[in-house]
Amino acid sequence: MSWRLRLERSVTPSRTTVLLVSLLGVVAALVFAVPVFWAYKVSPWTAYTTIAQRSLGSWAGFMEVLRRAIPLMLCGVGLTLAFRARFWNIGAEGQLLAGAVAATGVALFTKIPAPWLLPAMFGAGFLAGALWGAVPAVLRLKLRVNEVISTLMLNYVMIYIVEWLVHGPWKGKTMRGFAYTDFFPAAAQLPLIPGSRVHWPTLVIAVGAALVVALVLSRTRLGYEIRVVGQSTDAARYAGIDFLKVMVAVMVLSGGLAGLAGVGEMAGVHYRLRSPTHISMGYGYTAIIVAWLARGSPLAALFTALLFGLIFAAGDIMKASLQLPAQIVGVFNGLILFFIIGSELLLYWRIKWERGWTGKPGSSGS
Amino acid sequence: MDWQTWLIGIVGRALAYGTPLLWATLGEVYAERAGVVNLGIEGMMAMGALMAFATAQTTGDPWLGLLAALAVGGVLALLHAFLTVTLRANQYVSGLSLTLLGLGLSGLLGRGWEGIALRAPLPNVTIPGLASIPLLGPMLFQDESILTYLGLLLALVLWIVLWRTRWGIVIRAVGEAPGAADAVGINVALVRYLCVVLGGLLAGVAGGYLSVVYRPAWTEGMSAGMGWVVIALTIFASWDPLQAVGGALLFGALYHLSFRLQQWVAPELLKLMPYAFAIVVLAFVGLGKAQRRRGAPAALGLPYVRGER
Amino acid sequence: MKALRWTLVALAVFGVLGLAQAKLKVGFIYVGPIGDYGWTHAHNEGRLIAEKTLGIETVYVESVPEGEVETYIDLLVRQGCRVIFTTSFGFMDGTLAAAKRYPNVIFAHCSGFKRAPNMMSYMADFYQVYYLNGLMAGALTKTGKIGYVGAFPIPEVKRHINAFTLGVRAVNPRATVHVRWIYEWYSPPAAKEATEALIAEGCDVFAFTEDSPTVITVAAAKGLLSFGHYSPMYDFAPDYVVSGQLVHWDKIYVEFLKGVLEGKYTTKNLAHIDYWWLLSQEAVELGAKPGMVINPKHEAALKAVKVKTPDLGEISVYDLVYARLAQMGAPGVSFDPFQGPVKDRKGLLRVPEGFWLSYDALITMEWAVEGVVGPWPGEP
Known part of the structure; x- marks a missing residue:
């Protein structure tokens, strides 16, 4: 006789349950990380209070959280859309960089007059990201190229294009031979919230994008088609949906939004194109988790992006204020993620303890 | 330089650089054949590299180092299997977390091990007899690591197992149609656990190769993005162990060529070649007729729950 | 004894400021991890020595992306740092912006050229040491081809390769230096494959700019000689490392912070302070490990090669290295690698006879x- 664990699929959980359980995961991770702080002779209490005070507890700290969240919001919102259509877009990183390249091209090499320069940069950035995103969609539907590989590969292709541009044709005359483009003119720089580094126009665009995408999903024919495609390929076929059209539309939006994030980073933070690893701190990859946590809801992605903005900012504080080694940030983030996804179990599965040898032969699921 | 010397040089380097790619790709092929994607290769390789170095340096035996790498890769993969198979967590997110954790942990534990020359690296070998075959000899059998040959052998064995044995059928069934596999009495969870752990073991060795063979020293971040190349190679190789050999060699050759051809082409453009090339090849494959074997395992990335489709 | 003296200086300063005054808090912002065994590792060693010597309090942040430097400066200032060092060229504009925002904090930026009343700049440069390594490489090559694995084609690395090549040609006028770029500051696989490519091209002596000892171990495995870079790398191949270059950031850190403690440097007078420190300030050292200028294993080979020089007559390369080292190491520097006439490889005269290059x-x-020989992006 034995006890065994059995899982049953539960009904779709409510939003409050999702939120509560995810928070529970974060708290469990924080508790689990306590020995890590001990190992570095930092009191966990001091650690967590310092992080809280310097991130959410102060205006400057909160602004940093917000700034880090901006690219995550844009990429994340775009990715929720792609994931709703079951298109595994791993390529937001490359699409973001494509936007950055386009923004730089417009800022440095066109003669667009001042008031139109920034809108032109955002427009070009959207188009570049959209193009970089639409290619894998076409490849998948026309040539059956797996989108995970094509989007991942295109990230690297774009990384090296950026490297080539800053070392080669676009190397700045004023940079003394270092690998940067020249600085953008003032008209190509976004205004900041005073006393912070938050480029607010991009933030406004991000929130607007989330609203638009939410509307598209719930209120338009395209949204309906995306939802059908995402739920069942067969059903979509019956309904006579044009897969190519839907996928390309999805990836134009998804890639375009990531491209906008790239424009924001260029015009709001860096003001010049530089080595790609210093432009994006893996925002495109982190956004995958942002979108996944948001469970396909563009509006929820705004909040999960904020959560990861907080995690980035907490990492900064751990390094600078608590004098912890840089690698601890990775360990910490890894742990938090493990606990959040581990808590999935509580969300969608009801655990049952069963007694006895009633289990059928070959019974699995545990 | 005559073309033979050139060819010998390129193939030799492709083997050396391709070896860790091959080991890790073989593991990922098995994990994905059973239906589980593991994006944590980079993290497992980093931990493997550290453990191999620390153990080899402490004990003076490179083989013990590789064993340690094997073990740590397996343990990390077990974590991934627990989360994705037992807890049915999202495989992509779990893998990304594993990469974060492995890179962070290896950097953290590796403090103090950098800047040391490994006292017991695993030496390269030349196979007597075979090495004197004209052209092929110096190309394949001269001055290569034992792990290179083991890797090639392993690819053959894993190919036979996958395509010519009952075990192979079981593994593929679990990746293609877990429901049907379950119905005929296959323990889906067990098969997935085994394949994911195998993937971890091999990724660990791949990391170990970096720190006790390829460059006998430890430095943080020495896996240098190879883990991501492995993810690509797995798909590039159509989830087939023998095609993984071709893929690993091709990537190795292109990587090395980017330094050989620097005089004529901008190196950044050469470096993006393998990635662009992978897409182009897959596109050409797509132009041809549909082949079942070339496709992804149908249940890839999906957790299996009894009674659900 | 120096340490004792500076401790006394520091104590005296604190005495003046009053005991209530807390220790001076100094922050360091690094671009890489301190475990890179290269650039950041060396800066961190300098920080530790400065902390011990001057009795100050230091904090550091590692692996800071270039665009994020201002965020970290904010955090360090809020923690009470009154002096902040930023150690990457890419931090320059962020540091300048922060210097304007925090006029009461002293900033010091490494490897750049912009300054402010409260922001100085500093650099320890190797070009003289590379020249000396070049003299030895020129004498030791048998094929007449020397390999150089370069990080990025930027002026700093180009200057070093040029100085190295001038050294090579001073001894061996027909030898060539073959260059490969890896486009990374730190990448063992790239350094390894680049070295292999150079070996295939026939190179038999190696120098490099990359933060790991990869080039040394790859060359040694084939029985080829090399020169260490940045950190002590002798132990990685004791038979094959001839010499190399070492850095001592602590010389700069101690000297500058001493000035701050003594009140010589303030937030008002740094606009023209630029430490460009070379051999004569002991910020850089010739050798593959501290105290060993030339690996004794290769002394005989260097003594056996004789060259004619315009100023020193016929002399062995071994003696030439020491002679040039003395000329550049003494306070009144009487030799420079780039003294005219120097032509570029397109034949243009870059430094006329009797001139030195300006800073x-x-x-x-x-x-x-x-x-x-080889690719040279951005060649005019």
């Missing part, structure tokens, strides 16, 4: 000297 010309150098 500005040195730090913006884009051209390649005669004898450099």
Whole structure:
């Protein structure tokens, strides 16, 4: 006789349950990380209070959280859309960089007059990201190229294009031979919230994008088609949906939004194109988790992006204020993620303890 | 330089650089054949590299180092299997977390091990007899690591197992149609656990190769993005162990060529070649007729729950 | 004894400021991890020595992306740092912006050229040491081809390759230096494959700019000689490392912070303070490990090669290295690698007879000297 664990699929959980359980995961991770702080002779209490005070507890700290969240919001919102259509877009990183390249091209090499320069940069950035995103969609539907590989590969292709541009044709005359483009003119720089580094126009665009995408999903024919495609390929076929059209539309939006994030980073933070690893701190990859946590809801992605903005900012504080080694940030983030996804179990599965040898032969699921 | 010397040089380097790619790709092929994607290769390789170095340096035996790498890769993969198979967590997110954790942990534990020359690296070998075959000899059998040959052998064995044995059928069934596999009495969870752990073991060795063979020293971040190349190679190789050999060699050759051809082409453009090339090849494959074997395992990335489709 | 003296100085300063005054808190912002065994590792060693010597309190942040430097400066200032060092060229503009925002904090930026009343700049440069390594490489090559694995084609690295090549050609006028770029500051696989490519091209002696000892171990495995870079790398191949270059950031850190403690440097007077420190200030050292200028294993080979020089007559390369080292190491520097006539490899005269290159010309150098073979992005 034995006890065994059995899982049953539960009904779709409510939003409050999702939120509560995810928070529970974060708290469990924080508790689990306590020995890590001990190992570095930092009191966990001091650690967590310092992080809280310097991130959410102060205006400057909160602004940093917000700034880090901006690219995550844009990429994340775009990715929720792609994931709703079951298109595994791993390529937001490359699409973001494509936007950055386009923004730089417009800022440095066109003669667009001042008031139109920034809108032109955002427009070009959207188009570049959209193009970089639409290619894998076409490849998948026309040539059956797996989108995970094509989007991942295109990230690297774009990384090296950026490297080539800053070392080669676009190397700045004023940079003394270092690998940067020249600085953008003032008209190509976004205004900041005073006393912070938050480029607010991009933030406004991000929130607007989330609203638009939410509307598209719930209120338009395209949204309906995306939802059908995402739920069942067969059903979509019956309904006579044009897969190519839907996928390309999805990836134009998804890639375009990531491209906008790239424009924001260029015009709001860096003001010049530089080595790609210093432009994006893996925002495109982190956004995958942002979108996944948001469970396909563009509006929820705004909040999960904020959560990861907080995690980035907490990492900064751990390094600078608590004098912890840089690698601890990775360990910490890894742990938090493990606990959040581990808590999935509580969300969608009801655990049952069963007694006895009633289990059928070959019974699995545990 | 005559073309033979050139060819010998390129193939030799492709083997050396391709070896860790091959080991890790073989593991990922098995994990994905059973239906589980593991994006944590980079993290497992980093931990493997550290453990191999620390153990080899402490004990003076490179083989013990590789064993340690094997073990740590397996343990990390077990974590991934627990989360994705037992807890049915999202495989992509779990893998990304594993990469974060492995890179962070290896950097953290590796403090103090950098800047040391490994006292017991695993030496390269030349196979007597075979090495004197004209052209092929110096190309394949001269001055290569034992792990290179083991890797090639392993690819053959894993190919036979996958395509010519009952075990192979079981593994593929679990990746293609877990429901049907379950119905005929296959323990889906067990098969997935085994394949994911195998993937971890091999990724660990791949990391170990970096720190006790390829460059006998430890430095943080020495896996240098190879883990991501492995993810690509797995798909590039159509989830087939023998095609993984071709893929690993091709990537190795292109990587090395980017330094050989620097005089004529901008190196950044050469470096993006393998990635662009992978897409182009897959596109050409797509132009041809549909082949079942070339496709992804149908249940890839999906957790299996009894009674659900 | 120096340490004792500075401790006394520090104590005296604190005495003046009053005991209530807390220790001076100094922050360091690094671009890489301190475990890179290269650039950041060396800066961190300097920080530790400065902390011990001066009795100050230091904090550091590692692996800071270039665009994020201001965020970290904010955090360090809020923690009470009154002096902040930022150690990457890419931090320059962020540091300048922060210097304007925090006029009461002293900033010091490494490897750049912008300054402010409260922001100085500093650099320990190797070009003289590379020249000395070049003299030895020229004497030791048998194939007449020397390999150089370069990080990025930027003026700093180009200057070093040029100085190295001038050294090579001073001893061996027909030898060539073959260059490969890896486009990374730290990448063992790239360094390894680049070295293999150079070996295939026939190179038999190696120098490099990359933060790991990869080039040394790859060359040694084939029985080929090399020169260490940045950190002590002798132990990685005791039979094959001839010499190399070592850095001592602590010399700069201690000297500058001493000035701060003594009140010589304030938030008002740094606009023209630029430490460009070379051999004569002991910020850099010739050798593959501290105290060993030339690996004794290769002394005999260097003594056996004799060259004619315009100023020192016929002399063995071994003696030449020490002679030039003495000329550049003494306070009144009487020799420079780039003393005219120097032509670039396209035949243009870059430094006329009797002239030395200016500091500005040195730090913006884009051209390649005669004898450099291989790609040279941005060549004028």
